[in-house]
Amino acid sequence: xxxxxxxxxxxxxxxxxxxxxxxxxxxxxxxxxxxxxxxxxxxxxxxxxxxxxxxxxxxxxxxxxxxxxxxxxxxxxxxxxxxxxxxxxxxxxxxxxxxxxxxxxxxxxxxxxxxxxxxxxxxxxxxxxxxxxxxxxxxxxxxxxxxxxxxxxxxxxxxxxxxxxxxxxxxxxxxxxxxxxxxxxxxxxxxxxxxxxxxxxxxxxxxxxxxxxxxxxxxxxxxxxxxxxxxxxxxxxxxxxxxxxxxxxxxxxxxxxxxxxxxxxxxxxxxxxxxxxxxxxxxxx
Amino acid sequence: xxxxxxxxxxxxxxxxxxxxxxxxxxxxxxxxxxxxxxxxxxxxxxxxxxxxxxxxxxxxxxxxxxxxxxxxxxxxxxxxxxxxxxxxxxxxxxxxxxxxxxxxxxxxxxxxxxxxxxxxxxxxxxxxxxxxxxxxxxxxxxxxxxxxxxxxxxxxxxxxxxxxxxxxxxxxxxxxxxxxxxxxxxxxxxxxxxxxxxxxxxxxxxxxxxxxxxxxxxxxxxxxxxxxxxxxxxxxxxxxxxxxxxxxxxxxxxxxxxxxxxxxxxxxxxxxxxxxxxxxxxxxx
Numbered sequence: 111x112x113x114x115x116x117x118x119x120x121x122x123x124x125x126x127x128x129x130x131x132x133x134x135x136x137x138x139x140x141x142x143x144x145x146x147x148x149x150x151x152x153x154x155x156x157x158x159x160x161x162x163x164x165x166x167x168x169x170x171x172x173x174x175x176x177x178x179x180x181x182x183x184x185x186x187x188x189x190x191x192x193x194x195x196x197x198x199x200x201x202x203x204x205x206x207x208x209x210x211x212x213x214x215x216x217x218x219x220x221x222x223x224x225x226x227x228x229x230x231x232x233x234x235x236x237x238x239x240x241x242x243x244x245x246x247x248x249x250x251x252x253x254x255x256x257x258x259x260x261x262x263x264x265x266x267x268x269x270x271x272x273x274x275x276x277x278x279x280x281x282x283x284x285x286x287x288x289x290x291x292x293x294x295x296x297x298x299x300x301x302x303x304x305x306x307x308x309x310x311x312x313x314x315x316x317x318x319x320x321x322x323x324x325x326x327x328x329x330x331x332x333x334x335x336x337x338x339x340x341x342x343x344x345x346x347x348x349x350x351x352x353x354x355x356x357x358x359x360x361x362x363x364x365x366x367x368x369x370x371x372x373x374x375x376x377x378x379x380x381x382x383x384x385x386x387x388x389x390x391x392x393x394x395x
Numbered sequence: 396x397x398x399x400x401x402x403x404x405x406x407x408x409x410x411x412x413x414x415x416x417x418x419x420x421x422x423x424x425x426x427x428x429x430x431x432x433x434x435x436x437x438x439x440x441x442x443x444x445x446x447x448x449x450x451x452x453x454x455x456x457x458x459x460x461x462x463x464x465x466x467x468x469x470x471x472x473x474x475x476x477x478x479x480x481x482x483x484x485x486x487x488x489x490x491x492x493x494x495x496x497x498x499x500x501x502x503x504x505x506x507x508x509x510x511x512x513x514x515x516x517x518x519x520x521x522x523x524x525x526x527x528x529x530x531x532x533x534x535x536x537x538x539x540x541x542x543x544x545x546x547x548x549x550x551x552x553x554x555x556x557x558x559x560x561x562x563x564x565x566x567x568x569x570x571x572x573x574x575x576x577x578x579x580x581x582x583x584x585x586x587x588x589x590x591x592x593x594x595x596x597x598x599x600x601x602x603x604x605x606x607x608x609x610x611x612x613x614x615x616x617x618x619x620x621x622x623x624x625x626x627x628x629x630x631x632x633x634x635x636x637x638x639x640x641x642x643x644x645x646x647x648x649x650x651x652x653x654x655x656x657x658x659x660x661x662x663x664x665x666x667x668x669x670x671x672x673x674x675x676x677x678x679x680x
Contacts, residue, residue, distance in 0.1 A: 183661075233610045253608060288601075295596055296609045300616045302652060303588055308671040310648040311580055316573075321678040323538060324581040325518045327619040331585045334612040335675045339668035347661045357653055361646070363595040367587060368642055376468075376632045383624035386593040390620045393606040 112137040112273065116173035118166060118188055120144045120153045122235060123205045124179030125244025128158050130277035133246050143169035153241040166191035173197060175273065178204035182211055182344035189219040201266045202227045203273075207293060207341075209257040209286045211348035225263040228270045231255045231289065232279060233297075237336040250278035257286045294352035299360060301342055302353070304335040397422040397558065401458035403451060403473055405429045405438045407520060408490045409464030410529025413443050415562035418531050428454035438526040451476035458482060460558065463489035467496055467629035474504040486551045487512045488558075492578060492626075494542040494571045496633035510548040513555045516540045516574065517564060518582075522621040535563035542571045579637035584645060586627055587638070589620040 112131070117124045120142045131137040142159030143166055144150050153159045163169035170176050170192050178188055185204060196202070202224070206212050209229045216223045223229075234252040236243065254274040258267045271281045284292075311320050346353060370379045397416070402409045405427045416422040427444030428451055429435050438444045448454035455461050455477050463473055470489060481487070487509070491497050494514045501508045508514075519537040521528065539559040543552050556566045569577075596605050631638060655664045 233608055235610065235612070237612070252610070255608065292601060292604050292608055295599065295601075296605045296613055300592065300613050303592065303649075304616060305668050305671040306649050306652050307585065307588065307645060308675050309667050310645045312670065312674040313648075314580065314644070316577060316580075317674075319577050320581045321674070323518055323540065323577055324678075325520065325537070327520070327522070327622075328581055328585050329679055330615040330618050331589060332675055332679075333615045335668075335671045336679070337612075337668075337672070339665050339672055342668050343661050343665040346656050346664055347659060350656055350659070354653065354656055357649075357656075359599070360592060360595045361649065361653075363598075364588075364591050364642075364646065367591050368639065368646075371631050371635055371639055371642075374632060374635070376628050379631055380624050380628035382594050383590050383620075383627050385597065386590040386620045387622070387624055389597040389602075389606070390593050390617055393609075394614055394617075394621070 111135065112175045114139045114141060114173045114175070116141050116143065116163070116169040116176045117159060118143045118169060118176065118178050119180035119184075120150060120159060120241050121179060122239050122241070122243045122248075123232065124177055125153060125158050125241040126234075126246065126248035127177065127179070127205075127232075127277060129244055129246035130249060131273065132157075134276045136273065136276040137175075141169050141173065149241055156241065158241055158244065167195040170195050170200070171197070174199050174201065175269070176200060176202040178202065178206075181338075181341045182206045182208055182348045183340075185212060186215040186218060189215055193219065200226055201269045203230045203270045205230060205232055206348075207231060207297065207345045208348040209289045213257075213259070213286055223259050223261070225261055226266045228262055228266050229257045229286070230270055230274070231257070231293070232274065234279075237333055239338045239341070247278070249274070252279050254279045254281045255289055256281060256283050257289050258283065259286075290349050291352045291356075294349055295356045298345055298349055298353050299356050301334050301337060302346065302357065304332050305342070308332050308335040396420065397460045399424045399426060399458045399460070401426050401428065401448070401454040401461045402444060403428045403454060403461065403463045404465035404469075405435060405444060405526050406464060407524050407526070407528045407533075408517065409462055410438065410443050410526040411519075411531065411533035412462065412464070412490075412517075412562060414529055414531035415534060416558065417442075419561045421558065421561040422460075426454050426458065434526055441526065443526055443529065452480040455480050455485070456482070459484050459486065460554070461485060461487040463487065463491075466623075466626045467491045467493055467633045468625070469629075470497060471500040471503060474500055478504065485511055486554045488515045488555045490515060490517055491633075492516060492582065492630045493633040494574045498544070498571055508544050508546070510546055511551045513547055513551050514542045514571070515555055515559070516542070516578070517559065519564075522618055524623045524626070532563070534559070537564050539564045539566045540574055541566060541568045542574050543568065544571075575634050576637045576641075579634055580641045583630055583634055583638050584641050586619050586622060587631065587642065589617050590627070593617050593620040
């Protein structure tokens with residue numbers, strides 16, 4: 111059991127983690143730290159955290175588990191504020207959607223990736239944010255990717271693995287670079303497309319009609335464009351090169367589709383649509 | 396009340412229409428015509444249609460309402476097969492996602508858009524197809540767009556309007572060209588992007604991992620890529636120019652996003668994301 115968990119950033123992801131751990135009696139005490147007092151008060155009232163810390167230093171003092179659950183752009187300063195205040199037996203982990211940038215942040219602050227810092231990424235979430243949107247079941251049946259380095263402490267890896275297993279998630283390990291490539295394709299690019307399309311349509315003359323006559327398909331397609339803009343700016347900035355690579359491939363593929371339409375190549379288009387449908391049905395059918 | 400409805404194409408859209416009409420006692424008899432005998436038998440068993448016609452001519456004979464609910468590419472031959480078999484008091488309507496091509500098809504077959512042919516488009520559907528996927532509530536709270544021409548018979552417009560109102564839908568009228576532009580942006584382009592992205596990802600080396608580690612956001616985003624490929628090939632072919640126009644605008648906007656990422660313009664990116672989130676939340680919040 112975790113003796114004291116310091117939750118830095120008390121939102122959907124961190125709040126849901128703690129709710130799940132409490133249901134499984136996997137944590138004794140949770141100390142919360144965050145920038146928005148209203149949100150922290152809500153977390154207190156809802157029993158997500160036991161008390162509020164006024165600083166990162168205060169939050170991590172005496173904690174055996176520190177979970178960094180803030181947007182990627184806020185991680186480096188948080189690391190800096192931890193220095194000198196961490197307990198001997200601490201394990202630190204994060205929930206960022208990009209792992210290369212977290213390793214870089216750690217190296218910049220600590221000079222190396224500390225053996226007790228295990229980068230992690232729970233593949234779960236909704237388009238909502240804040241502790242009010244958190245719920246204990248968020249991670250059930252979902253996957254959590256850990257990206258430890260070869261020098262990481264196996265005991266620390268095991269403690270982070272156990273914590274996430276308690277939430278009902280499947281925990282897997284992956285190399286940092288590979289994680290960032292896969293997530294660029296499967297998560298970061300779709301978010302980018304959804305944001306870009308909604309914005310593109312919103313700037314057209316008949317935008318009110320466009321949204322008025324949109325059907326359920328568009329509602330689902332564009333759901334991720336309701337995600338937190340700061341978080342996604344940070345993700346795009348933190349994972350620039352893999353994201354540009356996958357975007358560039360997609361843009362080329364899209365140009366081929368455009369050519370098929372322009373040239374009236376219905377058969378080629380149908381082949382492409384059928385292939386896509388088959389793949390999607392296989393994975394989600 | 397409709398005396399005899401000829402349903403040409405007994406799938407999700409037509410089947411749901413008839414189920415809703417039956418619930419409201421808005422139709423006495425339904426004759427079904429289609430290419431797939433299994434599907435027609437299912438429609439008979441489930442009481443969606445009362446009998447099967449072996450030809451379009453047989454189906455429309457004596458019908459006071461003909462609903463053409465087949466993929467756009469199949470409409471022109473159906474129109475041809477109707478010639479000489481329609482009743483004096485008939486109204487013909489369709490459910491196609493593009494209206495310009497239906498008007499063209501009618502002109503090619505009938506020499507003009509007949510006053511009794513009222514092009515229509517119910518903005519509803521799911522990624523499923525076939526009569527087995529149909530349900531009476533599909534149109535509740537949805538919109539149905541009619542695109543009559545100035546010369547259309549007002550009585551025919553009224554009869555189609557009444558039919559759709561019985562399903563719980565809101566019926567609006569729009570000009571043909573405007574309909575096709577709005578739908579290109581709000582429906583056809585998102586489908587194209589979803590198909591293209593799923594196919595693009597499926598052809599990458601780590602495709603199995605990509606789909607394995609996709610989260611709920613991607614599942615929603617890509618749902619429309621499970622739609623019927625023939626239907627969507629026909630839509631793309633029938634609405635080529637408006638679709639190419641909106642696709643070209645989107646590609647330019649996407650290139651700007653790419654530049655923002657490449658140049659590390661986090662603020663500009665956040666502004667765009669925030670704008671998109673605001674618009675989406677306004678319309679679906």
